[in-house]
Amino acid sequence: MxxxxxxxxxxxxxxxxxxxxxxxxxxxxxxxxFCTGIAVCALGHCPPRVVNAIREQAGTLMHVSNLYGTPQQEELARVIVEDHVKLPGKVFFANSGAESNDGLIKSARKFGHARPQPDGSPRYEVISFTKSFHGRTLGGINATGQDKVKEGFDPLLPGFKHVPFNDLAALEAAISPITAGILLEPVQGEGGVNVATPEFLRGVAALCKKHDLLLLLDEVQTGFGRCGPTMAWRTIAPEVQPDAISWAKGMGGGFPIGAFWLSDRAIDASGKELSSLMGPGSHGTTYGGSPLACAASLAVMEEIAESxxxxxxxxxxxxxxxxxxxxxxxxxxxxxxxxxxxxxxxxxxxxxxxxxxxxxxxxxxxxxxxxxxxxxxxxxxxxxxxxxxxxxxxxxxxxxxxxxxxxxxxxxxxxx
Known part of the structure; x- marks a missing residue:
């Protein structure tokens, strides 16, 4: 048994x-x-470069608290920002895609407090799409546009709304005074492999600018080469500039790691950066971004680029x-x-x-x-x-x- x-x-x-x-x-x-841990083993099983990186790092330093810095975490963040996102911003390291998406949701709510409604009330709503999948935490299942993942977990959390994928008119009609961000997968994986059209992705970005919303991209399954260029959104509509991105799965080649990125763009006349909203005490993790996980991910990134x-x-x-x-x-x-x-x-x-x-x-x-x-x-x-x-x-x-x-x-x- x-x-x-x-x-x-x-x-x-x-x-x-x-x-x-x-x-x-x-x-x-x-x-x-051809499952590869559901898009996790990006280089196949036991790739020598990743195995060797893990072995070497395991014999040097496996884990320290995030109260302290490590060169592996700093280097991985640099590689992600400079070589992959190619937009100024900051990275938080987690352990999974669900955690990374929870980070996006929290960031949207922080933004909604920093940029509230005209009467001073915070904005907190995140709009996502039918057939989406954003993880199985309570935040993740509420953001997910599939009823089956929510069954038996009532009451649902407030602040989430779902509209049809690739339907700009429905999306604009759903935006309300409490909306803070729009969360989408450039390619919906679990929901049936549905691809955002270029017109839709560009339209979502335009609506975010028009209504002062965050554009949140879930690249957990699609990022770091799975969809061709380093990020799926760039394959679809390369001119779009997101405010936040989540990743996991293939970025560790089989070793557990996740991350989310927040843009350094200014969000008010004073020049306050979006990434600065998530300051000390706003978010945390015990295991995320360990030297061991970062060493594995760096090896994956190097192999993807060099080959x-x-x-x-x-x-x-x-x-x-x-x-x-x-x-x-x-x-x-x-x-x-x-x-x-x-x-x-x-x-x-x-x-x-x-x-x-x-x-x-x-x-x-x-x-x-x-x-x-x-x-x-x-x-x-x-x-x-x-x-x-x-x-x-x-x-x-x-x-x-x-x-x-x-x-x-x-x-x-x-x-x-």
Whole structure:
């Protein structure tokens, strides 16, 4: 009997070892991993550069309180600001995407106190979007635009509103005197791999300027090369300048780390910077930004840059799209996404799903049996999240497995 809480509907496999794009279970069977910890293992499993960085740092200094500084944290913050965001600002280090998004929410509320309503009342509302996902803390589930994550956790926290994704008119109509910020994923991962249009992202930025709101970008799943250039928003609308960004997942290559960035832009006539609102005592963490976590993340950043992995991401995206289009399988409705955050839409009327199973999870289970790990993204979308350094041969092998799985659905028992 397991002593682990059953908070996950786990697939029936126990993994014990990984190397590159492959993992092995406790029976010795190998799998191609196109789940990668849900976009976490950006360089695959046990990449030598990251392993060596962790080993070296573990023998020097693993953890100190954030009451003190470390060179690893300072250097990682510099790399993020100067090489990736490329806009003046400051970074706070956390341990996960949920924590990073809570930091964005707190920052928006701080801003709403510093820039209140005309009568002096604080602004505190954050608008996000249907099908979004921002973590499973209380703040995260309230920001998330999916009812299923909120069930059983009433009463909900005040100050959150959801509107349809890619709908500028609905967004503008939802803005009220208490609104302080707009939170969005440039590419919604968990909600079905839905991409913000350039017009929408530019329009959101314009509304933020018009109504004195913060533009908060959740790049937890999309950042640091997953979607091509270092940040997904730059792939979509590079001229947009966010006020705050959250990250986690791939930035540690498998080691737990998260972060959020706040802009140094002035928020009033005195020149007060947005980043200065989160001063001493406003936020904190015991483990975030440890020397060990920062050393791992720096190794990931160095490998991404030196190997020009965003170029490989763009090339493999094109190969994947062309290959799937050539299949001409009726069960595939479309391929959505950017870079190596790709969602394959399924026509669930074309195959029989066992009672109690969702179509996407059913397909992921079939792929698992065939030796390929892929995660679902909503009820009728499967995701491809290979490492950023995935090879042509590995992509071809994975797509061969997936084509076989999907082709087998086009047989007896098809509905419609």
């Amino acid at each position: 397991s002593h682990v809480l059953s908070t996950y509907a786990r697939f029936p496999v126990t993994l014990v070892r990984g190397e590159g794009t492959r993992v092995w279970d406790d029976a010795g069977k190998s799998y191609l991993d 020009d992995l965003p170029a490989n991401v763009a090339r493999q995206e094109q190969r994947i799209r062309e290959t799937i289009a050539a299949w001409q399988l009726p069960v595939v409705t479309e391929v959505r996404g950017v870079g190596l955050l790709l969602g394959i839409g399924l026509d669930a009327t074309r195959f029989v799903v066992p009672e109690g199973k969702l179509p996407a999870a059913f397909i992921c289970g079939k792929a698992l049996e065939a030796g390929l790990l892929i995660p679902p993204a909503g009820p009728e979308t499967i995701r491809l999240l290979p490492p950023l350094n995935v090879s042509d041969a590995e992509v071809d092998e994975a797509l061969g497995i997936l084509k076989s799985v999907l082709s087998d659905l086009e047989g007896p028992g098809v509905r419609g």
